[in-house]
Amino acid sequence: MSSLGKKNSYQIQKVMNNNVILAVDLKTNREMVLIGKGLGFGKKDRMIVSLDDNEIEKSFQTAQNKDMDDYVAMLSQRDEEVLDAIKDIILLAEKTFGKLNDHLLVVLTDHVEFAIKRIKMGMEIDNPFLQEIKVLYPQEYEIGIKGAEIIKKRLDIEISEDEIGFIALYLYSARQNKTIGETVKDTRLLREAVEIIEKALNYRIDPEGLDYIRLINHLNYTVTSARDKRSIKNPLLDTVSKRFKFSFEIARKIASHFEQNQNIKISEDAIGFMAIHIERIRQLAEMKD
Numbered sequence: 001m002s003s004l005g006k007k008n009s010y011q012i013q014k015v016m017n018n019n020v021i022l023a024v025d026l027k028t029n030r031e032m033v034l035i036g037k038g039l040g041f042g043k044k045d046r047m048i049v050s051l052d053d054n055e056i057e058k059s060f061q062t063a064q065n066k067d068m069d070d071y072v073a074m075l076s077q078r079d080e081e082v083l084d085a086i087k088d089i090i091l092l093a094e095k096t097f098g099k100l101n102d103h104l105l106v107v108l109t110d111h112v113e114f115a116i117k118r119i120k121m122g123m124e125i126d127n128p129f130l131q132e133i134k135v136l137y138p139q140e141y142e143i144g145i146k147g148a149e150i151i152k153k154r155l156d157i158e159i160s161e162d163e164i165g166f167i168a169l170y171l172y173s174a175r176q177n178k179t180i181g182e183t184v185k186d187t188r189l190l191r192e193a194v195e196i197i198e199k200a201l202n203y204r205i206d207p208e209g210l211d212y213i214r215l216i217n218h219l220n221y222t223v224t225s226a227r228d229k230r231s232i233k234n235p236l237l238d239t240v241s242k243r244f245k246f247s248f249e250i251a252r253k254i255a256s257h258f259e260q261n262q263n264i265k266i267s268e269d270a271i272g273f274m275a276i277h278i279e280r281i282r283q284l285a286e287m288k289d
Contacts, residue, residue, distance in 0.1 A: 012047045015040040016076035019084060023049075033072065034059050035087060035105075057091060060102045078109045085154040086112060089147040093171050096139060104174035111170065112151065115163050127162035129187045131207035133169060135216045136187065140168035140175075189262060190219050193254045197278055200250045203285035211281055218277050219254075226264045234269035240276060247279040248272070 010023035013031065018041045021034050026048070034051070035058040043049065075083075086109045094100055118124060127133070134141050144167035148159050173183040194215065198204055205212045225232055234240070241248050251274035255266035266274075 006053045007050050008053070009048060009050050010034070012043055012045055012049060014045055014072070014076075015043050016072065017078075017080050017083075019080060019087075020075055022072055030061050032059050032061055033075070037084075058087060058105070074106045074110075078106070079113055081155060082113050082116070083109050085151050088150050088154070089143070089167070092146060092150075093140075093143045093174075096143065097171075097175050100171070100174040101177050104170060107180065108167065108170045111166060112159075112163075115159060115166070116155065116157050119157060119159070124160055125162065127165040129169075129184070129191055130162055130165040131212070132187050132191055132216055133165040135213050136190070136220055137168045137172045140171040141165065143171060144168040185262070186223070189223070189258065190216055192257060192261075193219050196254055196257060197250055197281065200246075200253070201282055201285045203281070203288075205281060211284060215277050215281065218274065222266060222270050222274060223258065223264055226258070226266050226270065232267060232269045232273070234272040236276075237269055237272040240272045240279075244275050244279040247282055248275040250278050251275040 009026040010021075010032070011026060012021050012023045014022040016022060019035060019037060019039055021040045021043065022031065023034055024031050034056050036051075036056045039051070039055065083105070086105060090100060090104055090108070115125075141164065144164040147167050148164050152158055169183050169187070170180055172178075173180045176183070194205065194212075197215075205215065248271065251271045254274060255271050258264040258266055
């Protein structure tokens with residue numbers, strides 16, 4: 001038996017579906033979107049209700065979202081069963097990460113609804129950044145795996161590893177308050193850096209291998225440090241630029257790619273550190289020839 005929580009009185013403004021209502025908290029006079037199992041069932045607009053905190057699984061103030069009218073409309077149009085499954089995934093994620101961006105509920109529900117339609121039509125889509133996602137966003141990916149179990153249990157639909165990767169992208173974006181487009185752009189940038197190395201060395205780096213994991217993490221650290229304007233000192237810069245000339249030139253190409261595509265300026269010291277990682281892979285490629 002669940003323990004009782006604090007009760008608040010609300011006036012319902014709009015019942016969006018069985019589990020989502022738009023209401024005014026009568027104590028604070030703030031308009032809220034409230035989400036919880038059966039919150040809207042049997043309720044009518046303008047009705048005053050007393051709700052236990054334990055009945056409300058997720059809530060947020062409409063004033064926090066300038067485009068709330070559109071947001072509320074989108075919520076009301078989502079498939080309730082899918083919305084419930086996504087709500088459970090988000091609640092699970094928030095136990096690990098804390099509060100996530102409110103828009104995640106709509107955008108992730110949208111994505112999963114579309115994914116389910118594709119699956120039913122036999123049209124699954126590949127995720128070109130799956131390996132990068134696994135390395136860069138491991139916690140989000142683990143929750144994505146659990147999310148796939150929730151979807152299977154609630155909707156009797158089995159989603160692929162590629163879709164788990166997409167869920168992880170959405171979770172990471174919500175953590176960082178970024179759009180999914182921004183996160184995809186960042187992930188693509190790192191994938192393109194790997195491709196520059198592979199093309200220059202005429203060698204495919206094993207995406208499941210430790211060298212790949214080290215490389216992606218270092219490239220991500222390089223980009224993040226440059227964006228945050230963190231100073232990096234490389235005492236080996238002169239030695240690296242002379243001893244590993246080929247790898248240093250590849251690192252320069254990557255730095256140029258970062259600057260041209262996302263206006264990220266990479267310092268000479270950081271280029272030197274990238275060259276060390278590239279040289280390790282170059283030597284590995286030579287050994288396997």
